[in-house]
Amino acid sequence: MAKSPLRQVERDTMRSEPAPKVAVINMYAAREEIYPREADGRYARWRWACVWLTQLVFYGLPWLQWNGRQAVLFDLGARKFYIFGLVLWPQDFIYLATLLIICAYSLFLFTAVGGRLWCGYACPQTVYTEIFMWIERKIEGSRSARMRLDRQPWSAAKLGKKSAKHAAWGAVALWTGFTFVGYFTPVKTLLYETLTLGLGPWEWFWILFYGFATYGNAGWMREQVCKYMCPYARFQSSMFDKDTLIITYDRARGEPRGARSKHAPAQGLGDCIDCSMCVQVCPTGIDIRNGLQYECIGCAACIDACNSVMDKVGSPRGLIRYSTEHAMQNKLTPQQIRRRALRPRVLVYGAILLLIVGAFFGSLAMRTPVKLDVIRDRGSMGREVENGMIENVYRLQIMNTDEFPHRLRIAVSGIAGIALATPDDVSLAATESRAVPVRVRVPHGSAHPGSNRIEFELEALDGRPMKVEEKAVFIVPR
């Protein structure tokens, strides 16, 4: 913080007469409404492309069908997670953990290379704010019209515009909440339940809660979420270094700033005409010319705004641009900046990310859809049966995570002459989990008294070859 609270107190006490003995030093700053001006340009188009991409996926995905069911559905009640051809069970939780690690490392990598790319282009807070601001612009007009409207006393016209805006926001928010719940309750059922008002209490809660959060965050909170609530905004600096691309004002080129006549040549002035466009478009209300600030979400709106101004005054673009601290200090060429992007930090992040992504997809591809657990009957150690054979009883917990039936062969190995005394083939219906009791026999004398290591094996008798193995012990009574 640049301003010392002590100085603040000093001013307060000097102003008030006579000076009070005690005071509450108030550090709270009321929010000043920010009216971001619309920016148009290359980066705005990128941002909108990200809005379209993320939202088409988010709103569209629940409506896709796959093999007669919803393509992406997280069925919490049945504890099954359907993602196109893949069905994940609670046992596959490790994939979620890995996915989160991948997300984290992607974030590290992107941030090390390009600063707050996530914040500026893909974060839901940014994306929904973008959508909500678009609605606001369509209904209340441009930045100056909105400021004028807010200063006006209440009138029928103002009330009409405001209610139209909030109604539109509310509709988008509710649809967002509806879509969110559509990932957990089949979306067609949900639509029917919504139309007939037959939603369950939790569905009501989550649609309204998620909708309210969307409305509140994108409509009202906006940059405050990034400035005060988001933890990522605060720890990103640990991934920044002097070669990270950040949105930078070229001070050497721009200063001294100043307004100038269109016809007279600028006298001793830099390229910045101090039009404050970069400040007006900023969604967090900062002045990028003060350097890198924690409030900057990296949306590049100021780059677009400045570029169009530079075009108009006939100066080269890029007074505000993606650049690095090193590049500013040492006047690096874009080529040098690119070369410096491949520094150890980026390479390490990249290598780890690549490794985890590889492991993730490799393990998904090699994942066996049948799971096996062996539980030995503890009630008896082992029994002697006909011909002096020793018998142990096991319960095989077999789980078919596929959406089609499987026929499997049970095999057991580890002791000479070991064999199943129960049928060795078992059929499992789609997504069935079953306990199969099996009896295993070994000839007398082929195993030493006590516990012997054995191994069960399941082999698919149909479809793609697949083997699942599980260790167990065989107990021979003394």
Added chain:
Amino acid sequence: MADFTSGFWSIYIAVLTILGIAGCAILLWTQSKAKVAVKADGTVDTTGHQWDEDLAELNNPMPRWWMWLFYITIVFGIAYLLLYPGLGSFAGKLGWRSTGEYEAELKNADAKYGPIFAKYQHEDLKTVAADPQARAIGERLFLTYCAQCHGSDARGSKGFPNLTDRDWLHGGAPEQIEQTILHGQHGQMPPMAAALGSDKDVENVAHYVLSLSGSTYDPIKAVLGKPKFAACAACHGADGSGNQAIGSANLTDKVWLYGGSADTIMETIRKGRDNVMPAWQDFLGDAKVHVLAAYVWSLSNIPGASD
């Protein structure tokens, strides 16, 4: 319901809880009123900590929104203690109990699965046993409730009867099996050493018992033991074939609940046996027991069912 030994402890805890809440409220209130002293020269009291040359730490109250969150926790706490159990042994206005939740869950499950069992309950046990779906349900029930003693394969172990053979202590008709599961069984054999006489007599009777089932035995001892067997015949019958009405074992087959060696039989005669199968009616209910009984009967009567 009070689990305290005396009413004092309930009041003790309630008073501590209320004092704790009141203490928190007073602390919050005084802290939110705290003000920082400003000295005549305009400087203020700080905690004395200073960083980065000019960053000092004031002793301000916490932000208002934060204080309000604390106040809300107090309101929540009081409301909670009024509605739910928590204040000493006060049960709360809503009458909530954890057993109530369990019962509600049980009721839901019954509503969901009850009709499946109800469908079978009105069918004859043999008809139910012929239904593969009922057998699959029965197997799951068996693996959950019966397998601990009788084994996952229902073949039992020492002291726990094998349910896949056709030898029954208390009767193998489907209805008899159902009765056994519903009400349990208590199989008792008294110690017979005193009634039989000497250790020698016990050994002789044991060999006579072995001879009944055609097992390996000592003919001389068996002949000597035969007259002594009269003491056993009261329960096991003169021919040793047992009596299912009182659960006495058939000694003429090669099925042994505790083992068929001469030593084990002598131990059984000397010490007697006491064996309990618990009753399941209260725990599982008639409908589930019906399906279970059909499954158990199927193990020895439907080919392949016990594999």
